[in-house]
Amino acid sequence: MSRRRDVRxxxxxxxxxxxxxxxxxxxxxxxxxxxxxxxxxxxxxxxLGCGNCRHAEVLADHVEHVVGLDASRALxxxxxxxxxxRDFEAPLALIQGDAANLPLRDDSVDxxxxxxxxxxxxxxxxxxxxxxxxxxxxxxxxxxxxSAWSTAHDRFDDATEAxxxxxxxxxxxTLPGGEPVDRFYHIYAPDEFExxxxxxxxxxxxxxxSSGNCYATVAGSQ
Numbered sequence: 001m002s003r004r005r006d007v008r009x010x011x012x013x014x015x016x017x018x019x020x021x022x023x024x025x026x027x028x029x030x031x032x033x034x035x036x037x038x039x040x041x042x043x044x045x046x047x048l049g050c051g052n053c054r055h056a057e058v059l060a061d062h063v064e065h066v067v068g069l070d071a072s073r074a075l076x077x078x079x080x081x082x083x084x085x086r087d088f089e090a091p092l093a094l095i096q097g098d099a100a101n102l103p104l105r106d107d108s109v110d111x112x113x114x115x116x117x118x119x120x121x122x123x124x125x126x127x128x129x130x131x132x133x134x135x136x137x138x139x140x141x142x143x144x145x146x147s148a149w150s151t152a153h154d155r156f157d158d159a160t161e162a163x164x165x166x167x168x169x170x171x172x173x174t175l176p177g178g179e180p181v182d183r184f185y186h187i188y189a190p191d192e193f194e195x196x197x198x199x200x201x202x203x204x205x206x207x208x209x210s211s212g213n214c215y216a217t218v219a220g221s222q
Contacts, residue, residue: 003122004098007184008071014173014181015074019052028215029055029113032145036217037062042110042142045090048099048134049117053079053092060088063111069095069102100130104137107220112137112144119148119186122168127186128196135201138220143205146197146216148188153212156187166192188214 011018036042045059050068052075060066066088070076076094083092097103099117114134121127131146138144151166166189170182188196193214197204207216 003184004071004100004126007120007122010181010183011070011072012074014175014183015072016078017175018173019075019078022052022054025054025058026115028147028210028213029115029145030058032113032217033058033062033111036111036143044108044110046104046109046112046137046144048102048112048114049120050079050094051075053082053088053094055113055115056092057082057086057088059111059113060090060092063090066090066092067095067104067109068092069097069099069104071096071098100126100133102133102137106136107139109137109144110139110142112142114144115147116149118146119188120184121186122184128200131196131200131202134218135221138202138218140220142220144202144218144220146202146218147213148193149185150193150209150212150214151187151189152209153187155212165189190214 042063045063045066047056047068050056050070053068056066056068068079073096076096079094118127121130166187169185169187171185173181173183190209194207197216201221202218205217205219
C-alpha cells in the first residue's frame with residue numbers, strides 16, 4: 001500500500017497544476033462513448049482515475065448518474081470545480097478511493113472509462129487486481145474502455161526486445177517555478193496488456209495500439 005500512497009501523494013502535490021494541462025477529453029474516449037451508446041441506453045457511469053473529470057463530462061451526456069473516482073483529493077477538487085462551472089448533464093458523485101480496491105458494489109456500473117491510470121499502479125498484482133475490480137463492478141452487459149501507455153510510444157524509443165513484459169519508469173513533471181516531480185509509470189508491452197486483460201475478470205472484446213497507447217474495449221464478467 002505504501003507505494004500506491006507514494007503515487008497518490010505525487011498527485012496531491014501536482015494535481016492543481018496538472019489539471020490545467022488536461023482541458024479536453026481524449027478523442028478515443030469520445031469515440032468509444034458515442035459508439036457504445038448509439039443503440040442502447042446506460043444508467044450508471046464511472047470515470048475511474050477521473051482527475052479533473054474531463055471524461056466524466058463526456059459520460060454525463062449519455063448516462064443518468066456518474067461517479068468519478070480518484071486517489072488524489074487535489075484532483076477531485078478540480079473535478080468538482082469543473083462540474084460546477086459546466087453544469088454536467090448528469091449528477092456527479094466524487095469519491096476518493098483506490099483503483100485496486102473499489103468502494104463500489106458488484107454489478108453497479110454500466111459504462112466506464114479507465115484511461116491513463118492503470119499504468120500508475122506500482123505492482124503487477126495491483127494492476128491485475130484493479131482490472132478484476134473493474135470486472136466486479138461492471139455489469140455483465142456493461143462496457144468499459146481501458147488504456148495504458150505502451151512501449152510503442154515515441155517517448156520510449158529506448159525500449160528493446162527484452163521489454164516484452166513492459167518496464168517501470170519515472171516521468172518528470174515540472175511545477176511552476178521549476179520544481180521537478182517524478183511520476184511512476186508501468187509502461188506496458190502490448191502483448192502484456194492483452195495478457196493481463198485476458199487473465200482478468202473482464203471480457204476482452206477488442207484492443208489496439210494507437211498513438212503509443214494500448215486501448216481495450218471490455219465487458220463485465222459473466
